[in-house]
Amino acid sequence: MAVAARLTGLHPQTLRKYERAGLLVPSRGPGNQRLYSVADVDRLRRISYLVEGRGLNVAGVGMTLELTDRLDAVADDASAAELRGAIDAATDATRTPST
Numbered sequence: 084m085a086v087a088a089r090l091t092g093l094h095p096q097t098l099r100k101y102e103r104a105g106l107l108v109p110s111r112g113p114g115n116q117r118l119y120s121v122a123d124v125d126r127l128r129r130i131s132y133l134v135e136g137r138g139l140n141v142a143g144v145g146m147t148l149e150l151t152d153r154l155d156a157v158a159d160d161a162s163a164a165e166l167r168g169a170i171d172a173a174t175d176a177t178r179t180p181s182t
Contacts, residue, residue: 090127093131
């Protein structure tokens, strides 16, 4: 956790807050130690930008990340209809309350 905090400039408590909010799920090592991948650190940097640079709260960041995750999952060679379907699904997901 200390390394990820240094790499992102975020306080370790902030990393825990983002994990509790479900914004990222680092893997766990021996002794239940958090292990952050390069993708996790990149995601933390994106979260930091959305919070500090764009003023989003944690809920807004969650919706934004859900939308971008769904769009990132669409293949680069996707048709316009597939892309539209992914956008519609992501938009619907942000409108549906979580259970």
